[in-house]
Each structure stands twice: as C-alpha cells, then as structure tokens.
Amino acid sequence: MKTYINKYPECDYKGRTRALNDAMELLQGKWKVLIIAVLCCRGRKRFSDLQQEIEGISAKMLTRELQVLELNLLVSRTVCSTKPVTVRYEITPYGKTLEKIVFQLMDWGAEHRRHIMASTQPVNS
C-alpha cells in the first residue's frame, strides 16, 4: 500500500502536501536535522558529547529536541546507571531512513553556497 510520488500527481494532492508538511514540521527548527546528522555520522553519543559536537546548542534545546526526536521514534535514549548517570542517544533503524535525505541536504547546501557565491553578491557571512 505504499504510494509513490508521481511527477505531476493529480490525485491525492492534499495528502501529499500534508505529508510534506508533516515532515517539515517535525524537522523544523535550528537543531533537529543537525542532531540527526551527528547521530548518523558519529553513532551513539552521550548527552554531553552531543552538546560538545553541536556547536552552540544549549542544554535546554538539546534536551527538548532530543525528546521530540525520541517521541517520533527517530532516536533512542538509554540511561546507564553509572555513578553519575550517563545517557546514551542513538539513531534508531527507523531514524536511519532519514539519513539519505539529510546527507543529500548536506550536499545540496554545499553546492548552494557555491552557486550563490558565484552568481550574486553574497548577502552576508
């Protein structure tokens, strides 16, 4: 029952745009995609390691975004009962289904930077 994207879909148009909205809404925000990318690239990570690898993110934001990702089954959270507690975060097999898209976005972003720099006056930074 998988539906495939047609180039010029005439039917289920509403459903498709809704699906796109779902995806974008979930991935919205400054950090979530980045977190996914890091977990995909670097594998299982502890909270503090994640915070170090994701430059600029605060504990609050990292917590909140990880919770959303966990709720959406993209990331798994494991508490290790060590002396001070440590927590491991890991991308789930299901989360891996986003890996390809995220990496394509990376590629596209790099290409886009070149494209814009070459074509116009860079707007900023």
Next chain:
Amino acid sequence: MKTYINKYPECDYKGRTRALNDAMELLQGKWKVLIIAVLCCRGRKRFSDLQQEIEGISAKMLTRELQVLELNLLVSRTVCSTKPVTVRYEITPYGKTLEKIVFQLMDWGAEHRRHIMASTQPVNS
C-alpha cells in the same frame, strides 16, 4: 573540488554541518518547501493561482517567501504586462535540483504518519 559525503566523515566536519545549516535555514519556515513542491509538480503558475493551491497562505507570506526563493535562484519571476498585471512564477533549472529531495521528504512524511499512528497514540490531529 566537489566534496563528497562520507558515511563517517572525519575531515571537513565543520563545513558539512555548515552546509546543512545553510540548506535548512533557507528551507526553514512554513511555506517555502511547499511552494517549491507545487511549482515542481504543477509547473509555471501565477501569483493568485499559487495562493489558491497553497491552502492557507496569505499574500504577504507568499510574496515574502517567493522573494527569498527568487533571491536564491530557485524560482524565476516574470511580469506580464497585461491589462491588470499578472506575474508568472516558475521553478528554475537550478531549483529543480531540490525536486528529488522534496519528493523524498513527501514520501518520508507519508510513511512517518503511518509509522507514528501504528506505534503510538497519535498526539493530535
């Protein structure tokens, strides 16, 4: 000088996350990806047609987002000097480079809805 994404890149990590941020920043917001999708699927469209096809978007938002997309060379804008002016918007060949990603996001979003509905109590709507 094209850089490729390795599964576990050790070098140019900063560059990659920066590229990902670029891409996400550009695509951020409620409407841009949707506009791109519509222009990809439906081809050249006038302003008012776009507004009709994209349910819920206001003129202000449509204008603003189209301007951003045009600035980023993803969309072209053509003014037709008809009696009341009409304007045609069209995805550029460059903009088409996002088509694949956008459609994959659509697919993923549809799959995700099923996945979440099957696995948990739906949170809302």
Next chain:
DNA sequence: CTGTATCCCACTCGATACTG
C-alpha cells in the same frame, strides 16, 4: 491582480540559575 504597510500575538530560542 500583485503586491506593500502595519499591527500584534505566539512561539522559538538563548541565558542563567537550580536539581537529583
């Protein structure tokens, strides 16, 4: 028809301080 200008609320996100 295709926008622009204003007003305004809600929400995002950062900073900081605190807890088990």
Next chain:
DNA sequence: CAGTATCGAGTGGGATACAG
C-alpha cells in the same frame, strides 16, 4: 552528568487595510 525552571528578546506569521 543530565537535565529542569524561569525570564526575556527577537522573530515568524496571521489579519487587515491600502496601493499601483
């Protein structure tokens, strides 16, 4: 170590009115 609580600035985006 891994969070939570609270405050506050900035912004995204809706509603409405107006303009070329």
